[in-house]
Structure formats: structure tokens, C-alpha cells
Amino acid sequence: MDVKSAFPNGFIEEEVYVRQPPGFESARFPDRVYKLRKALYGPKQAPRVWYARLKSFLLKSGFVMGSVDKTLFLLSRGGDTTIVQIYVDDIIFGGSSHALVSSFFEQMSREFEMSLMGELQFFLGLQIKQGPEGTFVHQAKYTRDILKKFDMGDSKPMTTPMSTNTALDADEDGEAVDQKEFRGMIGSLRTDGDQAGHSASPRTSHRQAVKRIFRYPKFTPELGLWYSSGSSLFLRGFSDADHAGCRIDRKSTSGTCQLLGTSLVSWSSRKQASVSLSTTKRVHSCSLAARSRLLWMKATLSDFGLRFGKIPLLVDSTSAISVAKNPVLHSRTKHIDVRFHFLRDHYEKGDIDLVHVASENQLADIFTKPLEFGAFVRLRGELGFYALVTG
Known part of the structure; x- marks a missing residue:
């Protein structure tokens, strides 16, 4: 559902004044300003006060706010559950009972001016197709739009996003290209990967690498x-x-992914903040981010009544596992920052279990380096990526 004129529903506690709109000045008080009683689209207080108003209403209606995700609200009655997820003025909701869901919409309609959008099919650029066997999420329309935007609709498709033979560097002697166009292409990919680091001084080789990425979704x-x-x-x-x-600063790229069953829920691929002097430190830095996300997911899923014991975090570095499990080795790893040993603390508490996985079965490989077609397709399939079947 969508809330019509959501922000004016919030009451501002601070003193906020606005000038009279041009062409609508008061003839009696032309030099005065308006004092806001409710939020408008524009002031920085508007999203906060709207959320406070909506939260107050949901809590009074019997909903319970998520312990970690403060935009998640749940209502349980007679064994049935209604789940509400808020994104500014858009609300995704569903439940195990049609009666409970209908009751929620009626409550919201009485309090706010709402429009019911129907079954979730499109959200934040994602196309969603639901069925009794599961849910399929894709970006076919967005893919077509960006290919058309950058005049690549007739380009030759590529089977992988990056070539294993490509290693980008500063290429200072290369021909400079339009920075605005290059940054637009990087922004369309929604990435902070290796190519994004060349946006300050893009060269022809950098643009070719980005175009190669565009040609992959065309395939x-x-x-x-x-x-x-x-x-x-x-x-x-x-x-x-x-x-x-x-090749420019010798920083490593960290890749993590988290799965609930066979479903990919969260993933990341980003350059590390500092240069790692050892493989152990490099893997520990990456494992820290993965551990934080797993603990966040564990706490969030507890709001749905799901309880997990020791969560396996699979890495292909035996040295990193040894450091986390064996304190004797710590005398040789003082160069690793103290905060990385927080991983070991959670191992001792029973929250996380570091498990060794063979390099060929490391699913996070696909987020850190270019792969050959066979390995790429295999890992892609294990992450739950499939082609949409229509009809």
C-alpha cells in the first residue's frame, strides 16, 4: 500500500518556519513567515516525524516492533501473523490470514489516506513474481532500460561479466573518456567495485571493462x-x-554472502579499507563483515520465531580458522588489529562456527574475482540464480 501525502501526517515538535511561496504572499503580512505545525516534503524532520506517527499508531494497534529492524512490525493473533515492512511512505504487508490482513488495511485506511497497490509485483527497481512454489525476483525491465540508455541494445552479449585476463590499472597513458558518462554507467550498475575506483580519471580501457559488464545481462x-x-x-x-x-593500491576485495536455506538473502563485494600484509589478516577482515551480517540476520529472524544455534561461516583459509579457534597462535598475529579478534569471541560464545570449505566450493568467490565460464555458472546456480520461465 501507498500512503497519500504521507509527510503532512507527521507533527513537528521543533520550531520550523518557511517563507511565503512566490506569487502567494499575504497582502496584509508580506514580510511574515509561516510556522509549520505538520511536516512538509523537504524539511529534514519530515521522514522522522512521519515514522514516529506511524510507529505510534501501529504500536497502539497491537503490533510489536522488530528488535533489530525498527521498520519491521509484527502482529500475532490466534496463531496467525501479520507482517508489516515500512519504506518511507510505501508499506509492504502480508500475513497468514486473509481476515487479519484485511483488518489491517481497514485500520490504516481509517487513520490515513491510503491506496492499495495489490499484490507486490514491482518494488525499488525489482520485479517480483509470486507463486505457490516460491517467489522469483529479477530486473529484466531495468536491464533493458540501462542498455537502451547507453545505446548498447545492439551490442554483442557476453557469457560472463568480466574476463579472467583483464587486470585494470590506472592506465595513465590511455585516452581519457567522458567522466560524466562513465560515472553514469557505474551508477547504473549499482556497484562500488574495481571499476568505480577509476571514476575520477576514466580511460578507454576502463570504459571497455564497464561495457563488458553491460553486455553480460544482455546474455x-x-x-x-x-x-x-x-x-x-x-x-x-x-x-x-x-x-x-x-593493481593501483594493492588492497584486497572482500566478498560475502548469506543464505537462508538455499535462498540468497544478502551479499556484498567491496574493496577493503587498508592493505593487508598477510592472508590471515585479509580473510579476518572479510570474515568480520560476514560475521556482523550473520548476527544481524540471526537477531532479525528471532522476531519471526526462528531460533538458530551456532551459525556456520564457511571460509577457505585454514590459518584464519586456526587463529579464531586456537589462542596459542595469537602471539604470531599481533599485526592483526584487536577488533578482528572479536570474531573469536563470538566463536567461543557459540554464535558463529568457522568451517573450512574447499576453494572450488567457496560461493563468495563470485564476488571477489573474475571466473571462467564453467565455474561462474556453477556458483551462480548454487546461489539460486535461474532464468525466468514464462507461461
Whole structure:
């Protein structure tokens, strides 16, 4: 559902004044300003006061706010549950009982001016197709739009986003390209990967690498994530990092992914903040981010009544596992920052279990380095990426 004129529903506690709109000045008081009683679209207080108003209403209606995610609200009655997720003035809701869901919409309609959008099919650029066997999420329309935007609709498709033979550097002798266009292409990819680091001084080689990425979704425009309704609910994570992959500053790229059963829920690929002097430190830095996300997911899922014991975090570095499990080795790892040993604390508490996985089965590999077609397709399939089947 969508809240019509959401922000004016919030009451401002601070003193906020606005000038009279041009052409609508008061003839009697032309030099005066308006004092706001309710929020408007524009003031920085508007989203906050709207959320406070909505939260207050939901809590009074019997909903319970999520312990971690403060935009999540749940209502349980007679064994049935209604789930409400808020994104500014858009609200996604659903439940196990049609009567409970209908009751929620009626309550909201009485309090606010609402419009019911129907079953969720499109949200934040994602296309969503729901069925009894599961949910399919893809970006076919967005793919077509960005290919058209950058005049690449007739380009030759590529089977992988990056070539294993490509290693980008500063290329200071290369021909400079339009910075605005390059940054627009990077922004359309929604990435902070290796190519994004060249946006300050892009060269022809950098643009060619980005165009190669654009040509990959043209090969698989209907590819998306499949969330099976019959998947078992077990939580696990994968963590990996390449070895000083950036040729400019020799920083490593960290890749993590978290799965609930066979469904990919969260993933990241980003350059590390500092240069790692050892493989152990590099993997520990990456594992720290993965561990934080797993603990966040564990706490969030507890709001849905799901309880997990020790969550496996799969890494392909035996040295990193040894450091986390064996304090004797710590005398040789003083160069690793103290905060990385927080991982070991959670291992001792029983929250996280570091588990070794063979490099060829490390799913996070796909987020850290270019892969050969065979390995790329295999890992992509294990992450739950499939082609949309119509009809």
C-alpha cells in the first residue's frame, strides 16, 4: 500500500518556519513567515516525524516492533501473523490470514489516506513474481532500460561479466573518456567495485571493462533470484577475499554472502579499507563483515520465531580458522588489529562456527574475482540464480 501525502501526517515538535511561496504572499503580512505545525516534503524532520506517527499508531494497534529492524512490525493473533515492512511512505504487508490482513488495511485506511497497490509485483527497481512454489525476483525491465540508455541494445552479449585476463590499472597513458558518462554507467550498475575506483580519471580501457559488464545481462536478461517456498530454514554464510587484487593500491576485495536455506538473502563485494600484509589478516577482515551480517540476520529472524544455534561461516583459509579457534597462535598475529579478534569471541560464545570449505566450493568467490565460464555458472546456480520461465 501507498500512503497519500504521507509527510503532512507527521507533527513537528521543533520550531520550523518557511517563507511565503512566490506569487502567494499575504497582502496584509508580506514580510511574515509561516510556522509549520505538520511536516512538509523537504524539511529534514519530515521522514522522522512521519515514522514516529506511524510507529505510534501501529504500536497502539497491537503490533510489536522488530528488535533489530525498527521498520519491521509484527502482529500475532490466534496463531496467525501479520507482517508489516515500512519504506518511507510505501508499506509492504502480508500475513497468514486473509481476515487479519484485511483488518489491517481497514485500520490504516481509517487513520490515513491510503491506496492499495495489490499484490507486490514491482518494488525499488525489482520485479517480483509470486507463486505457490516460491517467489522469483529479477530486473529484466531495468536491464533493458540501462542498455537502451547507453545505446548498447545492439551490442554483442557476453557469457560472463568480466574476463579472467583483464587486470585494470590506472592506465595513465590511455585516452581519457567522458567522466560524466562513465560515472553514469557505474551508477547504473549499482556497484562500488574495481571499476568505480577509476571514476575520477576514466580511460578507454576502463570504459571497455564497464561495457563488458553491460553486455553480460544482455546474455541473460531474464536471470533472477529464486526463493523456494519449500526451502529448509537454516542460516549460513560464506566469506572470501582476493589477494591484493587492485593493481593501483594493492588492497584486497572482500566478498560475502548469506543464505537462508538455499535462498540468497544478502551479499556484498567491496574493496577493503587498508592493505593487508598477510592472508590471515585479509580473510579476518572479510570474515568480520560476514560475521556482523550473520548476527544481524540471526537477531532479525528471532522476531519471526526462528531460533538458530551456532551459525556456520564457511571460509577457505585454514590459518584464519586456526587463529579464531586456537589462542596459542595469537602471539604470531599481533599485526592483526584487536577488533578482528572479536570474531573469536563470538566463536567461543557459540554464535558463529568457522568451517573450512574447499576453494572450488567457496560461493563468495563470485564476488571477489573474475571466473571462467564453467565455474561462474556453477556458483551462480548454487546461489539460486535461474532464468525466468514464462507461461
